[in-house]
Amino acid sequence: MSLSEIQQRILAEEKRVGRKPGSTRLIAVSKVQPNARVEDVLKQGHRLFGENRVQEAAGKWPAFRAQYDGVELHLIGPLQTNKARQAMGLFDAIHTVDRPKLGRTLARLAQELGHCPELFVEVNTGEEPQKAGVLPKDADAFIKEVRALDLPLVGLMCIPPVDEEPSLHFALLRKIAERNGLKDLSMGMSSDFERAIAQGATYVRVGSAIFGARDYG
Numbered sequence: 001m002s003l004s005e006i007q008q009r010i011l012a013e014e015k016r017v018g019r020k021p022g023s024t025r026l027i028a029v030s031k032v033q034p035n036a037r038v039e040d041v042l043k044q045g046h047r048l049f050g051e052n053r054v055q056e057a058a059g060k061w062p063a064f065r066a067q068y069d070g071v072e073l074h075l076i077g078p079l080q081t082n083k084a085r086q087a088m089g090l091f092d093a094i095h096t097v098d099r100p101k102l103g104r105t106l107a108r109l110a111q112e113l114g115h116c117p118e119l120f121v122e123v124n125t126g127e128e129p130q131k132a133g134v135l136p137k138d139a140d141a142f143i144k145e146v147r148a149l150d151l152p153l154v155g156l157m158c159i160p161p162v163d164e165e166p167s168l169h170f171a172l173l174r175k176i177a178e179r180n181g182l183k184d185l186s187m188g189m190s191s192d193f194e195r196a197i198a199q200g201a202t203y204v205r206v207g208s209a210i211f212g213a214r215d216y217g
């Protein structure tokens with residue numbers, strides 16, 4: 001598939017479910033992809049990208065940013081507190097705030113640096129033990145805690161279990177966001193972004209459907 005095909009499918013789904021065209025933003029997930037493929041998408045004019053590792057992003061995005069205006073980079077993978085400072089210098093948004101210690105570290109750095117990326121709280125909607133994210137039952141309290149730290153919290157993010165219908169998880173995430181007055185929902189990947197749009201996603205994170213399969217070699 002190609003970038004323009006994905007963009008068309010997003011528009012078609014927005015139209016089908018009666019949402020405003022352009023109300024879903026496409027994060028092109030470039031992790032592990034060769035630079036040539038990423039550059040191809042940059043040359044087509046796309047500017048919003050996602051990476052899941054701080055180190056990998058640090059290795060490739062400063063050069064791309066120097067070359068292309070208006071790049072926006074989102075961290076969609078787990079963040080260790082000892083990489084928080086570096087992440088705050090690299091990313092425009094962090095989708096994976098999931099524990100009080102990370103919240104406190106980000107708050108301290110935001111004070112010191114005078115800026116902070118937009119933040120999302122990750123919710124482990126499937127309550128999977130191996131996955132990051134706060135449990136649904138703890139989400140309201142954690143959201144309050146992040147807000148009390150005066151951090152720019154804009155939304156929620158989830159990665160549904162692979163073997164379950166994602167729509168149920170997307171709907172749950174939306175419910176938690178609504179009752180907490182959060183506007184953004186980061187949900188949906190290559191295999192289910194249309195279902196996420198139907199449930200109100202404002203960001204979809206699409207990798208392999210744009211760039212092709214990732215070769216972890």
Ligand SMILES: *Cc1c(COP(=O)(O)O)cnc(C)c1O
Nearest residue numbers: 029052076189190205206207208
């Ligand atoms: C890799 C990744 C994606 C993109 O996955 P695809 O199936 O390639 O679209 C989305 N979200 C997160 C958190 C990821 O790590």
